[in-house]
Amino acid sequence: MAGSKYAYVRNFELPDPLLPGTFMLLRLDGHSFHRFSDEHGFTKPNDLRALELMDHAAKDLMEQYSDIVLAFGESDEFSFLLRKSAALYNRRQSKIVSTLTSLFTSSYVFHWAKYFPDCPLKYPPSFDGRLVLYPSGREIRDYFSWRQTDTHINNLYNTTFWVLVQQGGHNTTDAHATLKGTFSKDKHEILFSHFQINYNALDARFRKGSTLVREELPEKTIANDDGAGTGEPLDSGAPAAAVKMRGRTKPRTQVVVLHCDIIKDDFWDARPEILAD
Amino acid sequence: MAGSKYAYVRNFELPDPLLPGTFMLLRLDGHSFHRFSDEHGFTKPNDLRALELMDHAAKDLMEQYSDIVLAFGESDEFSFLLRKSAALYNRRQSKIVSTLTSLFTSSYVFHWAKYFPDCPLKYPPSFDGRLVLYPSGREIRDYFSWRQTDTHINNLYNTTFWVLVQQGGHNTTDAHATLKGTFSKDKHEILFSHFQINYNALDARFRKGSTLVREELPEKTIANDDGAGTGEPLDSGAPAAAVKMRGRTKPRTQVVVLHCDIIKDDFWDARPEILAD
Amino acid sequence: MAGSKYAYVRNFELPDPLLPGTFMLLRLDGHSFHRFSDEHGFTKPNDLRALELMDHAAKDLMEQYSDIVLAFGESDEFSFLLRKSAALYNRRQSKIVSTLTSLFTSSYVFHWAKYFPDCPLKYPPSFDGRLVLYPSGREIRDYFSWRQTDTHINNLYNTTFWVLVQQGGHNTTDAHATLKGTFSKDKHEILFSHFQINYNALDARFRKGSTLVREELPEKTIANDDGAGTGEPLDSGAPAAAVKMRGRTKPRTQVVVLHCDIIKDDFWDARPEILAD
């Protein structure tokens, strides 16, 4: 057959299967999003539209890939947990990383206009993805604690910083200098004493990030489908069938977005299926 | 510091550097593009708009990543060659695969409306990417010969198949049956005898695929920038700066799209820099 | 410095760390041991000297590498379990596999004359090694069950086969034919009815393989060191110091060789430290 004398080049494609029986954790990060957020005029310290767009792309990913059992996002990054027994693409690393990163990006661009109706996208944004294996639930708990702690630290800093700039009349250099070496309680104090802001009363979305889980739809909602549910169901662009019956006897589920604590046990005790086999 | 007790989870992120001194070849493939092309009414056997959109996304990638020295596309796939000495992202595999696949996808969605003004995108498409290392120029030559031979084989089959269906009144089952076991010359004969089509006179884009290379801009064009050049320069959405001065003494280049033979020596003899160190 | 212009070749040495938090299982196999056992006149179906030599080499390895918490051997293969938290050689795969395989081989050749005093080694034997990661204790249990079941199956077959040949007057072709398609109970029956052999009364070493664990030395034995202990302590060629005090408060241990069931829970319930973190 024509071409067969060249086909030997396929021998250079080496297998890259991931270890079975381990959790896969995919983390996506915006590429050069400092510039991207400037060019598109993102509100500081948090742009609600941009965060909701991230959530939407993450939800699309979860609806397309049933092996994803949990996702957590903050700022321009999102983490996705795939179940321990996931056999997606035979656990081939490049296939999983590239396809999921691609779909997230695609969804982000596709839904842009819905969240930024008055701000056309100036150029195509991109994300990088990395996949990390974790052998046990303990490490998964700690991974998500690590990310949510990071959300807290960054948001407290950024909130205080931008209040100093936007309401306190500092320039950015002064604001950084003021915050240098301060502890959490100092930042709370600056916000409260000088600006009458109770940090803990700010929107949980900003303080806790976005956690996406699957929740069962109540029986009666199955007939008239969308909108009911618990949590904060997004209006999905995906066809209704994407909310799958994963086998005859399984209850119908939908992906919901939460802004809650995922460091303490409560979240996990209520959802044992996330870390189950 | 808060969060530091969880930071150990970073130890599970293992290094994935690619062997130095080898060519990297990234191949992207559309994910479920059979369905995607049906849903968006792609013309058979080739949809010019879809192919030009692929070329545009590939061009954006080359303009963004100066380590890419050659690209070749057909149908819903594109291959990118990175120079042997490329140090992009310290040659970290996941970073390279995910970021480049992401940007290609993003560009594809971003430019969709320009090529399909009357056909809104129904849902976000995605691509998978894989990266293969090749130690020498010999294998790179053979890789691209493999892809272009594949283009030829597929296009000859598809062209004949769809002529049988669209002009010959066959249903698709009959058309497949008619072509079963035929050789190239038989298909040429069917096209010519029954439908007065000279296959070799069809658009080279369909027969040869798209080859993207960097070409030097003539000195005089540097002042008034775009549009001149050789080949088939696309109107790029990228900022002018993307056509980079890669160092003080290097001539200014632009990415051009060709539809030429890349199996014979001529193409390569004229561009020794592609396989050079 | 002289030589520095060549030192770039070190950049081609890529890191190969193994995933943390997982059990490492190293399995060694004799290379071409069919020929090796023929050339050195190994007794069929089991050569006690050869098995004891394997045990000795395995014991040397455990005494040298405190991260090994369990070993199991049969025929010309040996499996070594490294604790989950082992940081040996920073978990570099090639370093671990090569060094441990090397020491086992070295010990095998070094001690040969002790077990085969009348049969000089004719040529240097070799072993191959492979390292497999397992995320949890469940898989480790199943791994060792897999190996001991294999021991049972092979030994029952080989025992019956060689009885047919050595006592039953079959040639090897006939013996294989006789056993083809038989079940375990058929082989037990052949041994018992025709040769008055109760398989379950044969040496446990042959039926169960060799299991090496660390056992605490009773307090009083610490003064006058060797020889007491439980199990079957080998006369080790290693210096006494190799039986290490692994920290001030830890009890002194020695490696013992057992021939017991490791499929049922009893073995593991009695030694929770093997699978502990």
Place this chain on the structure above:
Amino acid sequence: MAGSKYAYVRNFELPDPLLPGTFMLLRLDGHSFHRFSDEHGFTKPNDLRALELMDHAAKDLMEQYSDIVLAFGESDEFSFLLRKSAALYNRRQSKIVSTLTSLFTSSYVFHWAKYFPDCPLKYPPSFDGRLVLYPSGREIRDYFSWRQTDTHINNLYNTTFWVLVQQGGHNTTDAHATLKGTFSKDKHEILFSHFQINYNALDARFRKGSTLVREELPEKTIANDDGAGTGEPLDSGAPAAAVKMRGRTKPRTQVVVLHCDIIKDDFWDARPEILAD
């Protein structure tokens, strides 16, 4: 079948093929050989017996593995070059590294008594092995230049150091202090002025290390086999058949040990087959 319910543990054995079309370079290093050489009273700065034993083990490896086309040794390390097209063990990394390291070690222990007849081996020595891929002949040349330069630097230092201690009455601290910051010419000068030693007249084995290559046996020697040849053929313990006819028309070869310059072109120009495909 018994045992089949455990066989799933084999799924955790992941493939580890090495990139085709690249040179494999295996480097072995003695494990804790500082202590080993002390315990066995190695002569300083070079122990001829120990070096010849290393050469013997390396020669055994080359005779067993025809894919090895070149080897270079100094002190307690040895490097082996496998031809670019080697398909040994399907290029599985662990299999190659472990088996070759094992055989080298085995051979070292096996032949010990021949080189150290009056000094019994006190305990089993071990080696570690690592395998590095190189895409082209240029890097292979530089690799061996790197190792031979290292031999030169170390040997000049050690020679001068031990002359100062053994003939000059320095203690080791003084000798190190004397040499600190000196250049090559300074060491040459110390040797010549103070001890009448012309470094370049010392045994080439110590200055140049050991290089093992395959050389064709002259036609007439085929009948009465051994001993003739060029270079320095070792008395091999391997059966005569190990000097293989690698195909009907290929000339008979033997492995010879050289102590020559391998940095300049001469060595390589005379042996184009080493880097050939």
